[in-house]
Amino acid sequence: MENKVLIFGHKSPDTDSVTSAIVMENLERKLGNENVKAVRTGEINKETKYVLNFLGLEEPELVETVEDGQEVILVDHNEATQSIGNIENAKVLKVVDHHSMNFIAPYQIYYRAEPVGCTQTVLYKMYKENDVEIDKNIATLMLSAIASDTLVLKSPTTTEADKKAVQELEKISGLDISTFGVDMLKAGTDISDFTPEQVINIDSKLFEQSNKRFRIAQVNTADLDSIFKNQAYFEQAINEDIEKENLDFYVFAATDIINSNSKIISLGNDAPVVEKAFGIPVDNHTAMLENVVSRKKQMLPPILNALNGDVNL
Amino acid sequence: MENKVLIFGHKSPDTDSVTSAIVMENLERKLGNENVKAVRTGEINKETKYVLNFLGLEEPELVETVEDGQEVILVDHNEATQSIGNIENAKVLKVVDHHSMNFIAPYQIYYRAEPVGCTQTVLYKMYKENDVEIDKNIATLMLSAIASDTLVLKSPTTTEADKKAVQELEKISGLDISTFGVDMLKAGTDISDFTPEQVINIDSKLFEQSNKRFRIAQVNTADLDSIFKNQAYFEQAINEDIEKENLDFYVFAATDIINSNSKIISLGNDAPVVEKAFGIPVDNHTAMLENVVSRKKQMLPPILNALNGDVNL
Numbered sequence: 051m052e053n054k055v056l057i058f059g060h061k062s063p064d065t066d067s068v069t070s071a072i073v074m075e076n077l078e079r080k081l082g083n084e085n086v087k088a089v090r091t092g093e094i095n096k097e098t099k100y101v102l103n104f105l106g107l108e109e110p111e112l113v114e115t116v117e118d119g120q121e122v123i124l125v126d127h128n129e130a131t132q133s134i135g136n137i138e139n140a141k142v143l144k145v146v147d148h149h150s151m152n153f154i155a156p157y158q159i160y161y162r163a164e165p166v167g168c169t170q171t172v173l174y175k176m177y178k179e180n181d182v183e184i185d186k187n188i189a190t191l192m193l194s195a196i197a198s199d200t201l202v203l204k205s206p207t208t209t210e211a212d213k214k215a216v217q218e219l220e221k222i223s224g225l226d227i228s229t230f231g232v233d234m235l236k237a238g239t240d241i242s243d244f245t246p247e248q249v250i251n252i253d254s255k256l257f258e259q260s261n262k263r264f265r266i267a268q269v270n271t272a273d274l275d276s277i278f279k280n281q282a283y284f285e286q287a288i289n290e291d292i293e294k295e296n297l298d299f300y301v302f303a304a305t306d307i308i309n310s311n312s313k314i315i316s317l318g319n320d321a322p323v324v325e326k327a328f329g330i331p332v333d334n335h336t337a338m339l340e341n342v343v344s345r346k347k348q349m350l351p352p353i354l355n356a357l358n359g360d361v362n363l
Numbered sequence: 364m365e366n367k368v369l370i371f372g373h374k375s376p377d378t379d380s381v382t383s384a385i386v387m388e389n390l391e392r393k394l395g396n397e398n399v400k401a402v403r404t405g406e407i408n409k410e411t412k413y414v415l416n417f418l419g420l421e422e423p424e425l426v427e428t429v430e431d432g433q434e435v436i437l438v439d440h441n442e443a444t445q446s447i448g449n450i451e452n453a454k455v456l457k458v459v460d461h462h463s464m465n466f467i468a469p470y471q472i473y474y475r476a477e478p479v480g481c482t483q484t485v486l487y488k489m490y491k492e493n494d495v496e497i498d499k500n501i502a503t504l505m506l507s508a509i510a511s512d513t514l515v516l517k518s519p520t521t522t523e524a525d526k527k528a529v530q531e532l533e534k535i536s537g538l539d540i541s542t543f544g545v546d547m548l549k550a551g552t553d554i555s556d557f558t559p560e561q562v563i564n565i566d567s568k569l570f571e572q573s574n575k576r577f578r579i580a581q582v583n584t585a586d587l588d589s590i591f592k593n594q595a596y597f598e599q600a601i602n603e604d605i606e607k608e609n610l611d612f613y614v615f616a617a618t619d620i621i622n623s624n625s626k627i628i629s630l631g632n633d634a635p636v637v638e639k640a641f642g643i644p645v646d647n648h649t650a651m652l653e654n655v656v657s658r659k660k661q662m663l664p665p666i667l668n669a670l671n672g673d674v675n676l
Binding site: 148149150151152153154155156157158159160161162163164165166175178179 | 461462463464465466467468469470471472473474475476477478479488491492
């Protein structure tokens with residue numbers, strides 16, 4: 051068993067989970083607890099790699115399961131289902147988080163959660179409260195995570211506390227969130243080493259509803275142009291899927307995480323359903339869905355409505 | 364439904380639960396949230412009455428159940444079973460606590476718990492962190508609760524954080540915890556309006572084990588003398604119970620919460636078991652059990668051991 055107290059975020063770690071573990075480890079050390087170690091619970095994504103590379107920091111060690119009795123500190127999550135393997139047998143000493151709660155500890159612990167956009171905003175407050183200096187590296191890690199979780203303060207999850215933290219973190223880090231944050235987000239959505247077929251399959255869901263069989267695929271991007279300059283290749287990959295899977299239509303949505311819009315490619319015999327669903331013309335198989343970012347909440351329902359109104363489209 | 368956000372502690376409220384609600388209400392107001400109201404979830408005990416009377420404060424309003432959707436802030440507890448009626452239908456906005464956890468919120472909330480001796484120690488930190496002045500009344504409320512929960516810093520639950528808070532709270536309040544705290548604890552254990560029969564029945568448990576039928580009754584006190592000057596009356600009440608309930612013996616423990624000892628009266632045919640259990644002589648039916656305060660952990664086990672070793676006592 052690891053002698054040190056392990057600090058980690060949720061599975062499939064994002065920038066907040068990875069950087070919060072590092073920032074929490076530093077806080078513990080500054081407060082006199084040397085016996086701590088930030089680790090990661092899964093592969094580091096491209097966005098987080100960009101941040102660590104920018105600062106010349108190594109990736110934390112990968113830990114996928116803990117032994118019975120391991121002492122741990124959870125950041126950016128609290129629910130056992132989102133945590134490391136065997137978490138139910140670990141001894142949780144502290145939690146720092148900003149999510150909804152489903153947590154049991156049959157002993158006293160330190161628990162700190164606030165309804166803000168990012169765990170790092172809570173950690174920022176903890177540094178201030180304990181008079182621990184936020185140096186340039188720590189400020190950059192905090193700023194990166196807030197930029198990631200709040201889509202550069204544009205997400206509706208952004209709070210005043212996040213904005214206030216960013217103001218000071220920009221000064222300390224010497225970075226501008228609207229340039230550094232966007233560069234980081236772009237790095238996270240880099241699909242330059244993916245084939246069009248791989249891109250449309252990053253997150254593609256099959257639906258069989260209203261007597262129709264269709265897919266809605268989604269990819270996040272900070273650079274719609276880099277995708278649509280290869281539109282012909284994407285159409286070829288989509289049409290192959292339509293033929294292979296006998297689909298009535300296929301919607302591929304490239305979601306612009308900076309401007310909170312989605313540009314779609316719609317193909318297949320029933321592709322015109324998209325015009326009806328969103329009330330906009332489809333031109334050259336593409337359309338821009340303004341302020342639409344969520345497949346579950348903003349894409350699927352209008353498409354189902356349109357199908358239900360005219361199933362013999 | 365109450366328009367204001369209700370702030371309250373656990374059922375059967377103690378000094379920490381009642382005063383923490385008042386102190387949290389003040390903090391919220393100082394931070395700009397006027398729409399809050401401290402309430403109590405049950406009868407105020409004598410100890411807490413002493414504190415409120417000392418400060419000339421009125422008892423918070425009694426609220427025993429909340430309507431669906433009521434917004435609330437929990438202090439000094441988090442588990443639904445310990446909370447107000449219908450808590451499962453309330454909207455919990457914040458929790459400030461120092462207990463073990465069993466808590467679910469399907470939305471983001473403010474949750475603040477620390478492994479310290481008293482909720483007021485957490486609130487003390489929150490005042491400092493937010494640069495909110497701790498005035499004389501607030502300091503007295505905080506000091507009272509810490510004195511109550513930690514038995515004037517003598518309980519093994521006391522932490523360095525509690526002691527540190529007390530140092531400053533003594534200065535602000537102008538009170539000495541070892542005099543004011545003891546006076547308060549004494550007021551809490553005031554049984555001057557109870558008959559001896561009522562006193563022995565405040566918390567009396569019947570045991571039928573090892574072929575013996577016996578009771579162990581316990582009452583907390585800060586003044587053993589006030590009880591034992593009436594020893595004859597207590598013995599009369601105990602002997603009546605022994606006869607009425609056909610008991611083999613009866614142990615009545617007056618637990619000195621200041622010095623963490625228990626002085627017992629032991630009566631009945633098998634009363635000598637007490638000498639065997641604790642390895643001390645019983646004189647005039649009484650004995651002093653040094654460092655013994657817990658019936659469950661420190662009184663019952665040695666008595667059962669003594670009975671098992673010689674059931675035909």
